[in-house]
Amino acid sequence: NAGVMQNPRHLVRRRGQEARLRCSPMKGHSHVYWYRQLPEEGLKFMVYLQKENIIDESGMPKERFSAEFPKEGPSILRIQQVVRGDSAAYFCASSRGTEETQYFGPGTRLLVL
Amino acid sequence: GNSVTQMEGPVTLSEEAFLTINCTYTATGYPSLFWYVQYPGEGLQLLLKATKADDKGSNKGFEATYRKETTSFHLEKGSVQVSDSAVYFCALSDPGQGAGSYQLTFGKGTKLSVIP
Numbered sequence: 001n002a003g004v005m006q007n008p009r010h011l012v013r014r015r016g017q018e019a020r021l022r023c024s025p026m027k028g029h030s031h032v033y034w035y036r037q038l039p040e041e042g043l044k045f046m047v048y049l050q051k052e053n054i055i056d057e058s059g060m061p062k063e064r065f066s067a068e069f070p071k072e073g074p075s076i077l078r079i080q081q082v083v084r085g086d087s088a089a090y091f092c093a094s095s096r097g098t099e100e101t102q103y104f105g106p107g108t109r110l111l112v113l
Numbered sequence: 114g115n116s117v118t119q120m121e122g123p124v125t126l127s128e129e130a131f132l133t134i135n136c137t138y139t140a141t142g143y144p145s146l147f148w149y150v151q152y153p154g155e156g157l158q159l160l161l162k163a164t165k166a167d168d169k170g171s172n173k174g175f176e177a178t179y180r181k182e183t184t185s186f187h188l189e190k191g192s193v194q195v196s197d198s199a200v201y202f203c204a205l206s207d208p209g210q211g212a213g214s215y216q217l218t219f220g221k222g223t224k225l226s227v228i229p
Contacts, residue, residue, distance in 0.1 A: 004156075033216065042117075042202055042219035043157070056216065091156055098215050104149070104157040 002027065004094050004105035005074075012111045019079040019086070021108045025094030032075045033102055034067060037089040049075060082112045115140045119203045119220035126193055126227050134188040134223045136177075136203035144205040146170075146179055146186040147217070151200045160188075160201070193227045200224045 005024040013019050025032050030051055035043040048056040049069035060067065064082075069075040079086055089109045093102035120135040138144065145164045149157040161170030166181035175190045186203060203220040 006156075035217070035219075040221075042221045043217070045216035045218070048216060059216070093157075093217075095215075101147075101159060101162065102215075102217060103159065106156040 004029075004092055004103055006090075006092050006105035006108050008108060009106060010109050010111070012113065013082050014113050015083055016081050019082050019110055019112075021077040021079075021090050021092075021110070023075040023077070023092030023094075023105060025075070025092075026103055029094035029096050029103075031095045031098060031100075032069050033093040033095075034075075034077050035091045035093065037091060037107070039088075043091060046077075079110075082110075084112045086110060087112045115144070115205060115207050115218045117203050117205055117218055117220040119201075119223055121221070121223065122200075123224040123226060126225070128195055128227055128229050129192045130227075132188070132190040132193045132197075132225070134201055134203075134225070136186045136188065136220060138184050138186065138203075138205050140184075140205055140207045142207045144207040146177070147204045147206070148175070148177055148186070148188050149202045149204060149219075151202065151222070153199075157202065193225070195227045195229055198225055198227045 032049045034046040037043045045059040047060050047067045064080045066078045089107045091107045092105045095102045117138050147162045148160040150160045151157050161172040163170040163179035169178045177186050177188045200222045202222045204217045206215045
């Protein structure tokens with residue numbers, strides 16, 4: 001009974017490179033949420049997706065960030081041309097439905113050099 | 114907008130001491146309230162939740178009661194253990210934020226250290 005899976009767990013990128021973060025929801029869950037945790041801060045909502053649809057991206061930076069949740073395969077959070085300020089822990093959560101409890105993955109810790 | 118305010122840490126307690134972590138919230142609708150726990154290097158785990166006023170969530174000896182009159186959801190445990198050392202996050206979800214979204218709004222977290 002696997003939980004939410006994220007990979008990689010740690011990612012190091014140099015400024016200007018691209019970062020791709022993957023999230024596989026729990027079995028039976030079709031709703032995915034991405035959150036970012038800056039050092040010494042709580043988690044901030046970024047985007048909410050269902051299969052092949054972005055439902056709410058009100059927390060996503062307008063540039064360089066994108067997310068998808070294809071019909072097959074994991075959800076991807078993509079950060080283009082990373083900058084040092086993108087260094088953070090990125091958490092994915094999934095739920096069975098819109099009113100269901102969200103379950104979190106272990107996170108991807110991104111470090112931009 | 115919605116917000117969650119929780120007591121700042123760090124909090125250091127001796128084993129078997131009583132724990133209270135305060136949490137208050139503001140929300141536009143009728144939120145559900147949560148406590149999540151994050152152990153070092155790990156993701157968040159749901160500790161307990163309450164979905165309506167006067168509900169009490171409980172798990173692993175932790176409790177929190179949804180108080181609408183004081184807009185609070187304080188976390189309590191009667192006797193903490195060393196293994197309870199972690200960061201605790203209070204959070205809410207509020208359908209009033211917009212159709213189709215149940216994003217969680219988090220407090221900044223309270224770091225608890227329990228010493229033997």
